[in-house]
Every structure is written in structure tokens, then in C-alpha cells.
Amino acid sequence: MPEMPEVQGLVDFLRRKLIPEDGPPAVVAGLEVVSFSVLKTAQIPVQALGGLQVESVGRRGKFLVLEIGGLFLVLHLARAGWLRWSDSLSSAALKPGKGLIALRVRFADQGSGGDPGFDLTEAGTRKSLAAYLVNHPEEVPGIARLGPDALEMDLGSFTEMVHSHGGQIKGLLRDQSKVAGIGNAYSDEILHAARLSPFALANKLGDEDVAVLHTTMLGLLGTAIDAASGRPAKELKDTKREALRVHARTGELCPVCGDTVREVSFADSSLQYCPTCQTGGKPLADRRSSKFLK
Structure with a gap:
């Protein structure tokens, strides 16, 4: 299970990729839900992220928090989840129920020759990987219950x-x-x-x-x-x-x-x-x- 050091490592990595010092912040091109169990919220449609700019990448406990255009995409990798980055994602649509990928976030091409982005993957049969799209991180039950870091x-x-x-x-x-x-x-x-x-x-x-x-x-x-x-x-x-x-x-x-x-x-x-x-x-x-x- 990824814990604080690994999640912080992912935060640092994603900051470099999504909020580079020598260029503009990344813009979300789309979010693709492959495993319907991974998305724990329904109030905000995933399409709302399209065209919005990444504002910050942070951590709350073992939660990964991306602020995107005033909305928050909160990710919890649970026991067997992981984040897999690609500088150029395939353009082919993912098929539900096929492979380990549960969710894909694609960002607009900024001259690299393809859409960069990341997949959330989960191995095993116990599905506890979780993604939340909320107006504020405190709306996520797990974050609301957190003690001090x-x-x-x-x-x-x-x-x-x-x-x-x-x-x-x-x-x-x-x-x-x-x-x-x-x-x-x-x-x-x-x-x-x-x-x-x-x-x-x-x-x-x-x-x-x-x-x-x-x-x-x-x-x-x-x-x-x-x-x-x-x-x-x-x-x-x-x-x-x-x-x-x-x-x-x-x-x-x-x-x-x-x-x-x-x-x-x-x-x-x-x-x-x-x-x-x-x-x-x-x-x-x-x-x-x-x-x-x-």
C-alpha cells in the first residue's frame, strides 16, 4: 500500500509534469472512467474537468489531491492501486473490465507529440481504489476524518x-x-x-x-x-x-x-x-x- 513517502513522491513527480517551471500548467483534455467502482462521487460530472487548468498538486495523509480549475480530484490508491504516467497516451478508448486500468486522466498536448497523462491501476480482486471529484477536499469522508499529519x-x-x-x-x-x-x-x-x-x-x-x-x-x-x-x-x-x-x-x-x-x-x-x-x-x-x- 502506498503510504506518505510514496504519495509525496507522486506529488513531487506530478508537480514537475503538470506545473512545470518553464511552461504553462497542464490543461485537462478528459477523464475516462474505466472501472465504475473507482469513482465515488456523482454530483460533479467528470466532463466538467475538460479544458480546466491544473492549479496545484498536494497530499492529505495518504490521499493525492489535484486542484483543477477550482475543482478537486482526490485519489486514494488503497492497498493495490498505483499511478502510471505516460508522456504520450494511446488515442484508443479503453474498454471497461479489461486490464488493470481503472481511470485515465488525459492532458492536452503541449508540443510533445502526444497527449500526456496518467492511469490509475489496481491489481487483485479486492477493489478499493477510489477517486472523488469534489468542490473541496473536506467533502471526501476519508479526508474529513484525518488526524494531524x-x-x-x-x-x-x-x-x-x-x-x-x-x-x-x-x-x-x-x-x-x-x-x-x-x-x-x-x-x-x-x-x-x-x-x-x-x-x-x-x-x-x-x-x-x-x-x-x-x-x-x-x-x-x-x-x-x-x-x-x-x-x-x-x-x-x-x-x-x-x-x-x-x-x-x-x-x-x-x-x-x-x-x-x-x-x-x-x-x-x-x-x-x-x-x-x-x-x-x-x-x-x-x-x-x-x-x-x-
Whole structure:
């Protein structure tokens, strides 16, 4: 799932493409909905974007936000979605139900020899990719529920949030209504770097642990954003995978201590951790109902 660093990387990439420093902003030539489930709004017809100029490209949590002629196209890539850019899209119309493409945004040719634009794609059978065409980003339910951005939380507000939460720290870091932008992968990485168990109860953490967690969160996300900045969209996934130390590395050796990275599986997800670095050498039970180690 794309998280804050990858979405920010897409923002930076699209800004360069759509709002170039040496030319006029891009103008939308058309929006083609291929998978009808991807478009979550109906109040504004997609044809309304035609002929409008891109004004800004930004991010809210893990949402990608394009301001176009006073309207907002908001995109959430969910678990298996991605954005694929082309400097010259095919002129052929896309057929619904064929291939991975769910939505295409085409921009007017500005002398490149073809219409540039991007496709939103989604792999797998679980369709949760989402696009919204709204008058304001706050009309998108997921954005309206967002807590503060992870990079904007100072130590005081972060500590207050952690100490007031009675659940596990892993779940808190992933809760977009509490802190926005972190998903499954980066929560694993942050907790590993902070040497905390994913099942530690948030309100039982001491001030020193919380301070280390806050510093680690800011540092790790900042480093990941720097690594993504300036890269083409097609390279962002590989950049993320190469930097991961424990997430999706079950059975491999922890690069810090050499212990074997272990996994806890749930119904529709999993987490990875290092027993030596995070749980005092004790393996966590691989089922939800277990008595979780702290």
C-alpha cells in the first residue's frame, strides 16, 4: 500500500509534469472512467474537468489531491492501486473490465507529440481504489476524518495522543484519525527502529520511549520522502522495498542484530518484527486472541 513517502513522491513527480517551471500548467483534455467502482462521487460530472487548468498538486495523509480549475480530484490508491504516467497516451478508448486500468486522466498536448497523462491501476480482486471529484477536499469522508499529519506533530501533541490511547501502539500509528500518513509498512519500520513491540500498550509507554518513537517517526519518514523525491513514479515502489528492514522480510536476518525477522498474520494483513530488537527475544503469538506481549 502506498503510504506518505510514496504519495509525496507522486506529488513531487506530478508537480514537475503538470506545473512545470518553464511552461504553462497542464490543461485537462478528459477523464475516462474505466472501472465504475473507482469513482465515488456523482454530483460533479467528470466532463466538467475538460479544458480546466491544473492549479496545484498536494497530499492529505495518504490521499493525492489535484486542484483543477477550482475543482478537486482526490485519489486514494488503497492497498493495490498505483499511478502510471505516460508522456504520450494511446488515442484508443479503453474498454471497461479489461486490464488493470481503472481511470485515465488525459492532458492536452503541449508540443510533445502526444497527449500526456496518467492511469490509475489496481491489481487483485479486492477493489478499493477510489477517486472523488469534489468542490473541496473536506467533502471526501476519508479526508474529513484525518488526524494531524505525522510530520506536523510536535512531541507534546504526540505524547498526549499516545498516553491517551488504551490500545496497541502498532494500531495507533496506523489509525488515520489519530495520525495521518502511516500504514502497515512504515509502522513496522518505525517500531523496529524505536525498539518497541508492536503489541506494546500505548498508554503504558514511558516518556523516554515516546520521545524516541516520535524522533524515530519523523526521521524515518523524512528519510523515505527524501529518497522518493525526484524519482519517476515507476521507481517509487522499488525505492520503498529496498529501504525496508523488517516489513515484508519474514525469515530474513535483521540488519541490526542478525536475529530472524518474524511475522504475525491476521485475517487480511500481517506485521513483521525482530524479537531481539523489539520483544526481549520472545516471539509474539501468531493469532489475534493471544495474550499479547508488551
